[in-house]
Amino acid sequence: MSTRIPLPYSPKVLELFRNPRNAGSMEDATVKATTGSLACGDMIAMYLKIDDAKEVVLKASFESYGCAANIAAASILTEMVKGKTLHEAWNISWKEVSDELGGLPIIKYHCSILAVGALKRAIRKYYRHRGLRPGWLPEKPTKEELQAVEEEKFIERLYGRASEGKLDEGNRSRS
Amino acid sequence: MGSELEKIRGFLRAHGKPEREVYLDLENSGWVPPQVVEAMLPYFNKYGYGHPSITNRRGWEALEALIEAREYIAHSIGARPSELVFTHSGTEANNLAILGAATANKNKGRKILISAVEHYSVMLPANELANHGFKVVQIPVDSEGIVDLEMLASLVDEDTVLVSIQHVNHEIGSIQPLRSIVEIIRDKNKSTIIHTDAVDAYTKISLDVERLGVDLLSLSSHKILGPKGAGALYIREGTKINRILYGALSTQQYWPGVENVPAIVGFHKASHLALEFMEDHVRYMQSLRDKLLEGIIERVDKVLINGPTGNKRVADNVNVSFLYVEGEALTVELSLRGIYVSSGSACTSRILEPSHVLLAIGRKHEEAHGSILFKVSRYHKPSDIDYVLKQLPQAVRRLRFLSPLKT
Ligand SMILES: Cc1ncc(COP(=O)(O)O)c(C=O)c1O
Numbered sequence: 001m002s003t004r005i006p007l008p009y010s011p012k013v014l015e016l017f018r019n020p021r022n023a024g025s026m027e028d029a030t031v032k033a034t035t036g037s038l039a040c041g042d043m044i045a046m047y048l049k050i051d052d053a054k055e056v057v058l059k060a061s062f063e064s065y066g067c068a069a070n071i072a073a074a075s076i077l078t079e080m081v082k083g084k085t086l087h088e089a090w091n092i093s094w095k096e097v098s099d100e101l102g103g104l105p106i107i108k109y110h111c112s113i114l115a116v117g118a119l120k121r122a123i124r125k126y127y128r129h130r131g132l133r134p135g136w137l138p139e140k141p142t143k144e145e146l147q148a149v150e151e152e153k154f155i156e157r158l159y160g161r162a163s164e165g166k167l168d169e170g171n172r173s174r175s
Numbered sequence: 176m177g178s179e180l181e182k183i184r185g186f187l188r189a190h191g192k193p194e195r196e197v198y199l200d201l202e203n204s205g206w207v208p209p210q211v212v213e214a215m216l217p218y219f220n221k222y223g224y225g226h227p228s229i230t231n232r233r234g235w236e237a238l239e240a241l242i243e244a245r246e247y248i249a250h251s252i253g254a255r256p257s258e259l260v261f262t263h264s265g266t267e268a269n270n271l272a273i274l275g276a277a278t279a280n281k282n283k284g285r286k287i288l289i290s291a292v293e294h295y296s297v298m299l300p301a302n303e304l305a306n307h308g309f310k311v312v313q314i315p316v317d318s319e320g321i322v323d324l325e326m327l328a329s330l331v332d333e334d335t336v337l338v339s340i341q342h343v344n345h346e347i348g349s350i351q352p353l354r355s356i357v358e359i360i361r362d363k364n365k366s367t368i369i370h371t372d373a374v375d376a377y378t379k380i381s382l383d384v385e386r387l388g389v390d391l392l393s394l395s396s397h398k399i400l401g402p403k404g405a406g407a408l409y410i411r412e413g414t415k416i417n418r419i420l421y422g423a424l425s426t427q428q429y430w431p432g433v434e435n436v437p438a439i440v441g442f443h444k445a446s447h448l449a450l451e452f453m454e455d456h457v458r459y460m461q462s463l464r465d466k467l468l469e470g471i472i473e474r475v476d477k478v479l480i481n482g483p484t485g486n487k488r489v490a491d492n493v494n495v496s497f498l499y500v501e502g503e504a505l506t507v508e509l510s511l512r513g514i515y516v517s518s519g520s521a522c523t524s525r526i527l528e529p530s531h532v533l534l535a536i537g538r539k540h541e542e543a544h545g546s547i548l549f550k551v552s553r554y555h556k557p558s559d560i561d562y563v564l565k566q567l568p569q570a571v572r573r574l575r576f577l578s579p580l581k582t
Binding site: 008009010011014015017018020023024025034038039040041042043044045063064065066067068070071102103 | 179182183185186188189190499500501502503504507508511520529539540541544576577578579580
């Protein structure tokens with residue numbers, strides 16, 4: 001079909017794909033955030049239950065529309081944040097998520113970036129709703145958040161390009 | 176983290192070998208039936224393992240096998256043996272056709288037409304020529320993947336040196352009305368060279384280069400349950416074509432290097448097995464195809480059939496988009512259940528864009544991402560399809576459950 005690349009997933013990715021931990025929505029979530037889009041074929045929703053006094057993640061869950069790596073990345077992140085303060089959770093990098101999964105193939109890095117992006121969005125949203133901004137929370141969006149926005153926009157560009165007129169000569173020829 | 180090797184070994188251990196396995200990824204490659212393997216084996220170490228253009232017995236034995244294969248395969252498409260060149264793959268045959276014909280005939284014109292749903296081994300060499308003074312235009316297809324004939328007629332002109340339109344689409348199974356296509360082209364420009372990639376048509380519909388009127392036609396061994404490592408290009412006598420690889424010419428004028436004789440012997444045997452009772456095989460594959468297609472529609476909701484139905488669709492092809500499910504995840508889920516298929520999802524591609532074929536028939540990205548391609552063969556049993564129809568709804572349900580896109 002398309003240009004193929006081998007995807008040597010680690011056993012860990014397969015294990016989490018098979019038996020994802022913390023899958024599904026959360027009725028009593030304090031906050032929920034989503035990254036990615038249907039058109040990208042890549043979407044993660046993060047649910048966090050937060051102890052307001054301690055600013056600690058009590059539990060987390062996820063929903064994922066995406067490839068095996070996407071599901072595994074979202075699932076492992078919900079495990080990694082459990083019991084962490086929001087500050088600690090904020091500091092989890094996409095690389096740590098990838099490492100925790102036994103190292104994602106390079107073209108799947110964006111899956112762990114998307115997962116971390118969803119987490120960061122959720123944390124921001126939580127503080128915004130409370131009208132707070134802790135000193136450690138950067139004003140500017142982080143790399144992961146930018147990447148998520150980038151991916152969401154990417155598809156608009158694709159559609160823009162696809163709708164640029166139906167394959168007339170001028171458009172398609174490359175002389 | 177371990178080396179790549181440790182990783183893939185660990186992965187395979189974790190995957191395990193499912194009790195029941197149904198291989199339906201015949202688009203990408205397939206097993207080789209025992210009769211084919213048996214035919215090949217002696218050519219590795221008993222006889223005919225020499226070089227077919229060298230004057231010793233082992234070489235002459237190889238030459239004999241090569242001539243037999245060339246005769247059989249050429250005749251099977253209505254060609255003369257002298258018009259058939261063996262390559263090492265379908266990709267090589269398509270590259271030779273596009274690059275070789277365009278560059279040898281550039282005095283005739285600089286415009287190349289290809290369909291929007293060509294295999295990359297046609298599309299990318301054509302695009303490469305666009306960097307070397309040629310102009311490449313893609314002919315759009317309708318929602319069933321059939322080339323727009325009016326558009327084709329309007330695009331062929333004096334400057335059109337080469338048209339390449341595949342006979343059967345590898346992803347969605349559309350059978351192009353190739354004879355009408357050739358007539359339209361000839362009507363506009365007698366000297367345009369016409370190539371067809373028949374890699375996915377061979378052994379599934381009858382091919383006759385005289386009746387079709389094409390100048391170049393590509394075949395591939397591993398797409399017909401032959402071994403990997405052999406392909407062929409039919410070059411109509413009198414068609415000017417440039418070599419694209421340089422080296423010591425063997426028995427062939429257009430492809431240097433030693434022929435892969437064991438693979439060519441396997442290609443010959445695989446063709447023979449498939450063609451001997453082709454009509455029966457085709458009817459049988461059609462029945463499995465329809466059983467699978469109808470079974471999916473019955474058991475799974477929110478699906479789209481990709482490609483035509485009825486006799487515009489090749490006998491072995493089933494391509495379905497499962498909405499709200501990402502195709503790569505579904506291939507992994509099905510693999511764990513012993514069902515081996517592929518997807519046109521972006522996630523299986525290097526460029527992270529979904530299949531250009533699905534986009535060309537007007538599928539949206541999210542529809543293409545959920546596509547799964549199944550190909551049946553004469554070796555599959557109805558019980559294999561029953562097994563798929565039992566597992567598939569469960570697999571789709573599990574992934575839809577994980578999805579935030581609750582339906
Ligand atoms: C239509 C079509 N053309 C060309 C090829 C390339 O053939 P090969 O894999 O032998 O290089 C394929 C392979 O899948 C194909 O389906």
